[in-house]
Amino acid sequence: MALTLKINGKDRNVDVDGETPLLWVLRDDLRLTGTKFGCGVAQCGACTVYVNGQPRRSCVTPVETLEGAEVTTIEGLEGREADAVRAAWAEYDTPQCGYCQSGQIMTAAALLQRNPNPTDEDIDNALAGNICRCATYVRIRKAVKAAGERLEG
Amino acid sequence: MAPYDKPETPIIASRRDFLAGAAGLVIAVSLPVRARAHKGGHGPSRAAFAPNAFVRVAPDNIITVLIKNIEFGQGPWTGLATLVAEEMDADWGQIRAEHAPSNPALYSDPMLGMQLTGGSASMATSYDLMRKAGATARAMLVAAAAKAWGVPAGEIAVDKGVLSHPAGHQGSFGDFAEAAADETAPEDPPLKTADQFTFIGDEKLPKLDTAEKSNGAAEFTLDVYRGGMLTAVVAHPNRFGATVASFDDSAARAVPGVVDVKQVSAGVAVLAENTYAALKGRKALSVEWDESAAESRDTETILSECEAAAQARGAIAHEAGDVDDALANAETVLEADFLFPYLAHAPMEPLDAVIERSADGGVEAWIGSQGTTLDHQMIANVCGVDLAQVKLHVMLAGGSFGRRAQMTSHLAQEAAEIFMAAGGDRAVKLMWTREDDIRGGYYRPVTVHHLRGGLDADGEIIAWEQTVAGQSFAAGTPFEAFMVRNGVDIMMVEGASETPYAVANNAVSAHIIQNPVSTLWWRSVGHTHTGYAVECFIDELLEAGGKDPVAGRLALMTDDYARLAGTLEKAAEIAGWGRDMPEGRALGVASVKSFNSYVSQVAEVSIEGGVPRVHKVWCAVDCGVAVNPEIIRAQMEGGIGYALSAILFNEITLDETGAVEQSNFHDYRSLRISEMPEVEVAIIASDEAPTGVGEPGVPPLGPAVANAVRRLTGAAPRRLPMIRNDFQA
Ligand code: FES
Ligand code: FES
Numbered sequence: 001m002a003l004t005l006k007i008n009g010k011d012r013n014v015d016v017d018g019e020t021p022l023l024w025v026l027r028d029d030l031r032l033t034g035t036k037f038g039c040g041v042a043q044c045g046a047c048t049v050y051v052n053g054q055p056r057r058s059c060v061t062p063v064e065t066l067e068g069a070e071v072t073t074i075e076g077l078e079g080r081e082a083d084a085v086r087a088a089w090a091e092y093d094t095p096q097c098g099y100c101q102s103g104q105i106m107t108a109a110a111l112l113q114r115n116p117n118p119t120d121e122d123i124d125n126a127l128a129g130n131i132c133r134c135a136t137y138v139r140i141r142k143a144v145k146a147a148g149e150r151l152e153g
Numbered sequence: 154m155a156p157y158d159k160p161e162t163p164i165i166a167s168r169r170d171f172l173a174g175a176a177g178l179v180i181a182v183s184l185p186v187r188a189r190a191h192k193g194g195h196g197p198s199r200a201a202f203a204p205n206a207f208v209r210v211a212p213d214n215i216i217t218v219l220i221k222n223i224e225f226g227q228g229p230w231t232g233l234a235t236l237v238a239e240e241m242d243a244d245w246g247q248i249r250a251e252h253a254p255s256n257p258a259l260y261s262d263p264m265l266g267m268q269l270t271g272g273s274a275s276m277a278t279s280y281d282l283m284r285k286a287g288a289t290a291r292a293m294l295v296a297a298a299a300k301a302w303g304v305p306a307g308e309i310a311v312d313k314g315v316l317s318h319p320a321g322h323q324g325s326f327g328d329f330a331e332a333a334a335d336e337t338a339p340e341d342p343p344l345k346t347a348d349q350f351t352f353i354g355d356e357k358l359p360k361l362d363t364a365e366k367s368n369g370a371a372e373f374t375l376d377v378y379r380g381g382m383l384t385a386v387v388a389h390p391n392r393f394g395a396t397v398a399s400f401d402d403s404a405a406r407a408v409p410g411v412v413d414v415k416q417v418s419a420g421v422a423v424l425a426e427n428t429y430a431a432l433k434g435r436k437a438l439s440v441e442w443d444e445s446a447a448e449s450r451d452t453e454t455i456l457s458e459c460e461a462a463a464q465a466r467g468a469i470a471h472e473a474g475d476v477d478d479a480l481a482n483a484e485t486v487l488e489a490d491f492l493f494p495y496l497a498h499a500p501m502e503p504l505d506a507v508i509e510r511s512a513d514g515g516v517e518a519w520i521g522s523q524g525t526t527l528d529h530q531m532i533a534n535v536c537g538v539d540l541a542q543v544k545l546h547v548m549l550a551g552g553s554f555g556r557r558a559q560m561t562s563h564l565a566q567e568a569a570e571i572f573m574a575a576g577g578d579r580a581v582k583l584m585w586t587r588e589d590d591i592r593g594g595y596y597r598p599v600t601v602h603h604l605r606g607g608l609d610a611d612g613e614i615i616a617w618e619q620t621v622a623g624q625s626f627a628a629g630t631p632f633e634a635f636m637v638r639n640g641v642d643i644m645m646v647e648g649a650s651e652t653p654y655a656v657a658n659n660a661v662s663a664h665i666i667q668n669p670v671s672t673l674w675w676r677s678v679g680h681t682h683t684g685y686a687v688e689c690f691i692d693e694l695l696e697a698g699g700k701d702p703v704a705g706r707l708a709l710m711t712d713d714y715a716r717l718a719g720t721l722e723k724a725a726e727i728a729g730w731g732r733d734m735p736e737g738r739a740l741g742v743a744s745v746k747s748f749n750s751y752v753s754q755v756a757e758v759s760i761e762g763g764v765p766r767v768h769k770v771w772c773a774v775d776c777g778v779a780v781n782p783e784i785i786r787a788q789m790e791g792g793i794g795y796a797l798s799a800i801l802f803n804e805i806t807l808d809e810t811g812a813v814e815q816s817n818f819h820d821y822r823s824l825r826i827s828e829m830p831e832v833e834v835a836i837i838a839s840d841e842a843p844t845g846v847g848e849p850g851v852p853p854l855g856p857a858v859a860n861a862v863r864r865l866t867g868a869a870p871r872r873l874p875m876i877r878n879d880f881q882a
Contacts, residue, residue, distance in 0.1 A: 017409065020429040028384075028427040033376035034369015036551070038501055039587045043818035046501065074369035089367045093359060093783060096226030096791055098366030099501040099551025105367060124827035131818060133501040133552045134226045135794020137829035139787065 005066055007032070008076025018064030022056075023047045025063045026073060034074035034102045038131065045130030048103040049073050055110045074102035080151060081112040088147035096134035104130050108144050116151045118144060202330040204293050204338055206259040207286035208237055214314070214327030216243055216290075218283075219253040221260035221268065222275035223523050224362065225500070225550040225557070226791070227847035228784040229275040231360040233283050235780055239352040240287030240345060241294075243326070244314035250361045255522070255529045255545035267526035271558055271674070273748035273845025276780060280843050281344075288342035290333075297332035298324055347840055353780050360784070362549075374548045377507045377519045379580035383412055383424040385571045386431045386584055388440050390420060392447040392811040393594055394669030397421060397440060404437035414438065415574035419563065422571045428584065448669040449811040452804075455599055456492055459666055463490065463603035463622040467664035468640030470621075470650040474658030479616035483607025486616075487693055491604070491686040492872040493623075494804030496597035496675055497821060502551025503590045506568035508532065509580030515542025516572070520565060521550025523558035531562035535569035536577070554676040554795065559595060560630035561671075591821050592813040596805055597675035598624035600645070602686035607658075612698025614709070617656040619649050619686070622664040626672040640665065644674065648683035648747060648852070653714035654691060654706070670807070676795060677848040680747040684852030685800075685859070685873070688743035692860040693869060702742050702860065703730050716775045716837070717746050720753040723773035723835050728755035737882050738768070741861030743853040750776040750849040751837075754793070756830070758861035763879035765862050765870075767797060767830040770854065775837035776844045785846050786834040792850025793832055798824035800855040802874050 001018045004011050007030060014029045021040075026032045026049070038046030040059045047059040050072040085108050088094075095101045104127065111118060111126040118126070123144045132140070201211040209217040218234040230250035238248050253260045260268045263278055291311060299306040302322045309318050317323045352358060365371040390396070400421050402414035410430025415422050421440050425431035480486055507519040516536050522528045525547055533543045550557055557564075568583040575581060585593065600623030607616030625645060627636035636643055641663045643650075650661050675681055695705035703725045710718045721744045725731075728740060737759045744753040755771045772789045779785055802822040806814045815821040855873070863869040866880045 016427075017429060017433075020427075024428045027376075028378075028429075031378060032369075033372070033378075036373075036502070037375065037584075038503075039818050041587075041817050041819070044501075044587075044823075086367050090359065090363050093363050093787065095360075095363055095366035096228075096787065097501060097550065097552040098226070098362065098371050099373060101366050102369050128825045128827045131501070131823045131825065133499060133554075133795070133823060135791045135798070135824060135829060136787070137794060137824075137826040138790045138832050140826060141829075 001064065003063060003067055005063070005071060006069065007071045008073060014063070016063060019062050021059050022049065022061045022063050022066060022071070023058040026058060032073050032075050036099055036102055038100065043131070044100070045103040045107060046100050048106040048130065050106065050110065055107055074106060077106060077109060081109040081147070084147040084150040085109045085112065085143070087150060088143035091146060092139040092143045094136050094139040094143050096136050100130060100132045104132065104140055108140070108147065111144065112148055112151060116148050118148055202333045204290045204333070205286050206253070207283060208290045210290060210294065210326050210330045210333070212327050212330045214247055214325045215249055216241065216247050216326065217249045217251055220250050221253045221279070222270040223252065223521065223547050223550060223557070225521060225553045227275070227788060228360065228781060230362055231358070232276050232781050232784060233279050234361060235352050235358065236279060236283035237287035239350060240284045241291045242311040242313070245352065245358060247314050247326070248361065252547040255525045255547065257526045261526070269525060269527070269558055270523050271555070273750065273848045275845065276843045277749065277845055284344050285342065288344055289338050292339045292342045293333040293336040294326055294329050296336040297329040301329070301332060347778070353778065354782065356782050358781060371549055373502055373551055374505045374507060374519055374521050375502060375584065377548070377582065379507065379509050382507070382509070382580040382582055383426065383575065384428045384431045384582050384584060385422045385424045386435045386586065387417065387419055387567060387589070388421045388423070388435055388438050389589060389593060390442045390447070391592070391813070392442070392444055392449065393671060394447040395442040395444045398443040400438060400440040402438055404439070405434040408434040408437055413575050415571060417567060417570040417574055419567050422574070424571065424575050424581065432586070446669070447811060448807065450807070451809045451811070452495065452599065452806045455668060455807070456601065459599060459601040459622040460490060460492065462664040462666055463601045463620045465620070466660060467620055467622065467662035469660065469662050470641045470646040471659065471661040476616050476618050476658045476660040479658035480605055480607045480618065483616055484610045485608040485697055487606045487697055489604050489690055489693065489869070489871055491602040491682070491689065493600040493682040493685070494806070494873060495599050495670065496799055496803055497591050497805055498554040498556035498675055499590060499821060499823065500550070500552030500554055500556055503587055504556070504564050504585040505583060506564055507580065507582045508568050508572045510578055511544060513542065514538070515544065517544045517546070518565070518568070519546045519548050521548045521553070521557055522565070523553055524562060527560070527562045528565035531565040532569045535566060536573060555674040555678070556595060559673060560626070560632050587818065588816045591805070591815050591817060594671035595673040596670065597681055598626065598672035600682045602682065604686060604690045606690060606694045608694065608698050612700060614656050614694050614698065615658060617659040619661045620664070621645050621649060621662070621683070622666055624667055624670070624672045625665045626674065628665055628667065644679045646683065647679040648745065649687055652687050653711065653717050653744065653746065654709040655711050676792070677747055677851040680745060680852040684743070684745040684747070685855045688745065688853065688856030689859050689869065689871070692856070692863070706744060714746065717744050717751040717753070719837055720744060720751045720773040720775050723837060724753040724755050724771050727773070727833060727835055728771035730755060739861045739864040741857045741859065741864060743856035743860065745849070745852040747849045747852050749844040750774065750846060752789070752849045752853050754853040754857045756854065756857040756861050758858055758865065760865060760880045760882040763881070765801065765858055765875055765880065767858055769831040769833070770857070771833050772850065773835045773837060774846065774849065775839055776846050776849070777839050777841035778843045779836045780843050782836055785836055788846040789834045789850040790832045792848070793854050794824050794829055796851040796854035797828070797830070797858070800858060800873055800875055802876050804874050
């Protein structure tokens, strides 16, 4: 089916099987490869994007449900929270292999939009759906806190 | 004196062996002595200066360091570039890293004689090599500047990438990139002494790949898209050792977008115009499997087989004194069996590979290739082309933990077979799903350790008998020749055949028990189980002898393990060992030398809902010169998290028909951020040559947690994962 998607603020036309998960449309059709495949079953968070500003697992989101919706991917993630998160990620050199990090950063920035001053527990709750097999969790925690402080300050 | 013979460990280079092996390599990469100019790279029209296979200096002043080891999170890009920057006196901002292409003549591991990343050896095998590469580049740039300025080279200073002379001359590396190519490479450029280091040991040096890993730009194999490329997924058998009997692809071919269905060695491949069509096509495929040679037993049976074998002594890995006599005369004898399950590596990026026909009739491939030379050879064989006609790009990989280096090169084989079966003209991307990964074998082998220990009337340990039974993944491969000796696979017994502890009478032996389930090295290899068995059992023996776990270990550690003792003292100190613990909490400790690095950890543990909860881990590491302290800390943190996931939650089990029961992260549970302990790392200052950190953070974590659990509950967790038990504090 032919669809018009609003991705990172731009209208993009695609012609795909409507059941195709957004993840594969982003990657195969639009070559936005920053959004990753880790499990395909909403277990790992590597594929996290925003749909109308809310974090969503793109691996289980059929693209046909997104006509008219605003989709943001890691390539289009911007704003105060995103800047603060990326600066903190650099400060702690958080990524190891880096494969999960798009999802971590999308989720972390969404948390800070809701709650710029999260406790360790808030961070753990918000990011518990994002697996990092390299276990960069210690630095993710520190970086999210530091990003929050940057926003407050 | 060491109570055990030092085992020969070809993958893990001793310092002396490394230097001996590296000599030939250094000479090889220095040839031709006259530097080659290198067209292309940075700067469209002017030539870059490539004094050797590891450094390129472009006229735009960018220095590119070629990294012989794959970067999948352990930091070789930054680490090896640090060494070059140090000797060049470069500015960190002008440094870039990229993977060296597959070229065993230039980029081989000196011990293995092939390009392969493993054994936590990237830094150890690069420390002299990369510093020399940097020093050579610097000397040639200085020589070119001296000529241009008409001054003696010795009067030129270099600081942060700027060459200067007191007479007022000043220039950048880029300014002399072209001219330096005409200079002669010095044979033996002097290297800095530790007091001259500015990059090595820098606590704040930023990693080179953080930015691209924070904005989606980092390119992994899965992100490679070639013109006209097909995506392939493969229907693999449910049982190990099964093969395709027949298949019906009519429904699969009816899926829009599916282009072809082909049988390959590993199963049946569905090729499609896009990923979703390939996945849908695979679902519609029906395959009959020939299971006549397949493993049809469950994991309980496989474990029992190992457990039974471990009760009798196996092929001797190490023997000293008379263990039977000592056990017979011991005042107290303790006995324990430790059972270790199959473990999947489950790297975040499932396996993948891209291959296409190149213009000259050869092939070009993109793989997060850890066993680079093996993959290169496999692709050439399957595609029927010369090695020189294969261009293999080593890609960033989303983790590996050992999974991307296989003696069999099965991934490269599968990709190349599909590419050829589909005609060999359209580019193909092979993608494994998480289910393929979890069910696809190449697991840490099932292993059982049987231990008997004897104490005399004073509680001193006088006997240690350890029998290991499990699968060998070296047996039956080209690695067997140097990994299996007298019936003992050295990777099964590493960390047991030689331990830190002086016990007069001991016997360590092994039984190799093969079955069709494929197995592989898993982050820290044999130490994943030997470290656990040794460090849990020594703790039990010390307790039975009325000794403190820290003081008791220190008293037994031989002189060869003075550096391990140093980490144990440090870990105990920062953890406040011996302090009063809050109700329901206990500390446990473990110390393991692996890959020539020394790590001790103390874990603070409680029990929540029958499962251990780890609150904090104190870790002390001695890995020689700390080239990048923050990467070392991060690897300890990551190793701790990776190990904790495994010992708490992870096992791959086969049902009573031999089929794998797990499939994805819902039933092969990964540690989540809410389960990650706080971690404090202390690095022991050292001027020994650096050793690795990718694996050594893993082995002590399991036994440190287990020893705390035993203290808390009275029950020793001897079968992993711990979640099998319902612990009561
Ligand atoms: S790939 Fe979507 S949650 Fe894992
Ligand atoms: S950084 Fe490797 S999985 Fe998170």
